Amino acid sequence: MVRVEANRRDFLRWLAAAGAGLATAGIAPAVFAQEAAAAGSDVVVVLGATVVDGTDGPPRPDWAVVLVGDRIAWTGPAAHLPSPTGVRTIDGRGRYLVPGLWDLHTHGLDLERVFPPLYLANGVTGIREMWGYTENRAARDKIVRGELAGPRVVMGSSIVDGPVSMLQPPVTKVATAAEARAAVRTAVAEGADFVKVYSYLGAEAFAAIADECRHAGLPFAGHWPYRVPQPAASDAGQHSLEHLFGVPLYTSAHRDEFLRTLAATPFDPANPRSFFVLARELDRRATETYSPWRAQQFFARLVGNGTRLTPTMVVNKVMCSPAGTFAHDPRLKYIPKDVRDNWAEQIRIRTPITPEEIAQQDAYFHAQVELAGAAHRAGVPLLAGTDCLNPYVFPGFSLHDELEHLVEAGLSPRRALQVATRDAAAFLGRSATAGTIAAGKVADLVLLDADPLADIGAIRRIDTVVAAGRVFGRAALDRMLADVAAATSAGANARSVGLPVHSCC
Structure with missing residues (x-):
């Protein structure tokens, strides 16, 4: 022509x-x-x-x-x-x-000099920010107004947890159904795109959130609330379940034994993280007794409800690795010193130390990858998310790592790419405007x-x-x-507004 x-x-x-x-x-x-x-x-x-x-x-x-x-x-x-x-x-x-790629589990958008440009530099043109607060909303609004170069942002509510919580402010703690409903109404007033639920939320409060979200036309997503059976959370409409928390338990031949242990263990206000540590160890042990029959039943429930899983394998990899594994990652030059220091301290107290622990955690990580693949083969929709702001999970860069883990789990490169593009847009209700060319x-x-x-x-x-x-x-x-890199090298801190460095998991 x-x-x-x-x-x-x-x-x-x-x-x-x-x-x-x-x-x-x-x-x-x-x-x-x-x-x-x-x-x-x-x-x-x-x-x-x-x-x-x-x-x-x-x-x-x-x-x-x-x-x-x-x-x-x-x-x-x-x-x-x-x-x-x-x-x-x-x-x-x-x-x-x-x-353009979507990262559907992020934190820390308000690190304005660092996180938004790192997303764009790595082809991440959209994110789901999983902890909404004033500073994050301000960063989102700057992007919308064209004052800050950054990705499209789907903004969560304040994290809604029970009265005992692992999290520090600005978490929203609720003990009753009335307080839970009020938290949803606040999320609507603040312009949240979804409500984020968390691990220690009580069953009554969770049911109230689900009901209030239905009336408000607002999705809810987040961690598995331990006091709610995970299939019941899916039945209630929880839009996505993050990090594979609890999935090993519900696909284990010893499911009922593990769940009884959790049900009999109270949340400890003096040591709120202790329950999470127990649940994670039970998840690890559950991967050793995987039951294809249990998995088939559980995955069919998720498929029927349209519940997505966000494996966040990249953060799981970090937490299953010895402390020094990522200490010399060249991408650290893009991370402010206060964040790096926080990461080093978290890793020191949370990762395996002895040879036996290291071997156990390595096996646990690979079992999680296999579990994500099994869920995919069963038809459970997966989301690509990283949980950045957790140790050694880098904005933008780590989504590339997550896609490689999805391929490791058995997805073809085409399917992994679709998870971060077409499928992400479908999950967000944006298929008509985004996700494909x-x-x-x-x-x-x-x-x-x-x-x-x-x-x-x-x-x-x-x-x-x-x-x-x-x-x-x-x-x-x-x-x-x-x-x-120049800003972080010159001593730029993560936040100028006095907020601590906080990640949610």
Whole structure:
């Protein structure tokens, strides 16, 4: 096909005529083009890349994707595109274009000089922030207003836990159904996208949260509340269960014995973490008595309810490894000193020490990976999340690690990529606007130097990131990383507002 030179205005006219994809997305192509021309919206063409669009369709070599402002306006064979002048063109030849990634379990967005740029530099264009408080909401709002470069943010409520809690403020502690309902109403008033439930929440309060969330039309998600049977939490509508907590117990031949031990053990206000340590040890022991029959029953319950599992294998790996394993990770140069110090102290008291403990925890981690794979094969939807702000879990970088763990669990590279793109958007109710590369969807994209379907490790080889239509080429991404490293090297602390370094798990 002979390609005709087109200036910017002519190119938008062509787009209006060619915009069947926009019309399918419910956007009038002519109106879209007119408004884009009037507003002076940026027009960007990614030309010649192999598009891996996040669907089950085949890769599309030598494809073109046209972006106007923060939307994808057209996709199709590059040969069908008029040769544009007056618009920005990104050379995609020999590269692979994928949807922007989502990390669906994060903390610490309010570390504004560190976390938001690290997400973007690693192709993470959307996150689910799992602990909502004033400073996090302020950071989110800066991103929305364009004052801070960062990912799209789905914001949780304050964490809602029982009157005994492992957490320090700003946790919300509730003891009664009335207090639990009030916590949901506060979450609605604060603009939370979901309610985060936690480990020591009582059964009565949990039931009240589930009911109040139904009335408010607000999802709830989080840890397994130990005083609620996990299948019952799924039945009640808990949207996702984090970290595989309790999943080994419910897939064990000795399930009832383990659950009786937990039920007979009170939460200790003087040592609130002791119950969590017991539950984790029982989870470890439960992986040694895995029952395919129990697993089939349990996973079928989750599938029937649409409950997702967020394995967060990357943080599980850290907690199952000896203290020195990550002490020299080169990515530590991006982490403020107060966070590094906090990580070193947590690791010192929480990770295995003796050879026997190290062997046990290594086996435990690999059993968790196998358990995630078994859940996937049973049809349980998985989410890709990292739990960053926990020790040696790095914003952005660690999502790449998590995708590699998903492949280790038995997912194909395509399925692992879909978990962090298409499936993430579906979970968040955003399938119509995000998660795949199609006309009418948001312009969140990552251009890679290698094929992620051949090796999921290619997700690290980033040439360009597009976040809400803003283009960050490799030089800009390198400057972003250098600025973060310089800020932390100069002694920038995690927070200037006096909040402690807190992670939730």
